[in-house]
Amino acid sequence: MTDTQTTPQIIIVSGRSGSGKTSVLNILEDFAYYAIDNLPLSLVVDAVAKLTAENIHKIALGVDARAPKADLTNFPVIYDSLVATYGADAIKILYVTAQEGVLVARFGATRRVHPLMATKNNLPNAIHSEIALLEPIATRADIKIDTSTLNIHELKEKVADHLGVDGMVRVNLLSFGFKYGTPIDADFVFDVRILPNPHWREDLRAQTGNDAAVREFFAQYPEVDAMAEDIARFLNDWLPNFLYNNRYSITVTIGCTGGKHRSVYVTEKVAKLLDLPANMPIVVKHREKRYW
Structure with missing residues (x-):
């Protein structure tokens, strides 16, 4: 072979x-x-x-x-x-x-x-x-x-x-809604409920943080991207240390009220901003997707 x-x-x-x-x-x-x-x-x-x-x-x-x-x-x-x-x-x-x-x-x-x-x-x-x-x-x-x-x-x-196995730690990025409970397996929990909420715009309520109209809404508020950048900076600085801590996976959770707009947008943004070693693959999931 x-x-x-x-x-x-x-x-x-x-x-x-x-x-x-x-x-x-x-x-x-x-x-x-x-x-x-x-x-x-x-x-x-x-x-x-x-x-x-x-x-x-x-x-x-x-x-x-x-x-x-x-x-x-x-x-x-x-x-x-x-x-x-x-x-x-x-x-x-x-x-x-x-x-x-x-x-x-x-x-x-x-x-x-x-x-x-x-x-x-x-x-x-x-x-x-x-x-x-x-x-x-x-x-x-x-x-x-x-x-x-x-x-x-x-x-x-x-x-x-x-x-000859390189240590590998999978990074799970998970958005969630606090009203459905905090993930019990979370290693890090970031709360983004302080950010402007598209839910109060009737035309945006049915959409998600992945939709263009919601992204345009967030573009009006610099603090949204600023928070995502702060979270990514923290994770870029500290997650690589888990490669030497005998861990197989790390779960980073980002939550808003319903897990549909703010947490989804920020989670996707953080995933794009992460610059981790090659043996730290990133997996993005949205826990409340079943409610969308």
């Missing part, structure tokens, strides 16, 4: 129980991977074929000691099959581990049961047995991460560095 737009990126995530496999899969979901945890190895080839046929090309599959032993022993065959179909560059194995003392402490803190405890009688035996069980995967790992001293933010940075 030579088309970089359709070449799959398949990551098999494995590692010792308690080392952070689920956290890694959650991080990969933030990086737009389609993640499946605890997938039996015997289903991996069919699952990848199904997902790629559905035009899903960033895939992360969690495989660990919960899989049947026969599956784990057969890992080299499954791995070779994926490489033969998609190419070696498309397949990566990410293996997470941690020091034994850290694993024991984590199981003690969470009170979770190690998946091998039922047959190995105690936690140290289960931890040691798991190492041998996962050996066919560990020896082929492209990326190994020791999570013993990492917090979740440091782990995310490690995964991003290994995969």
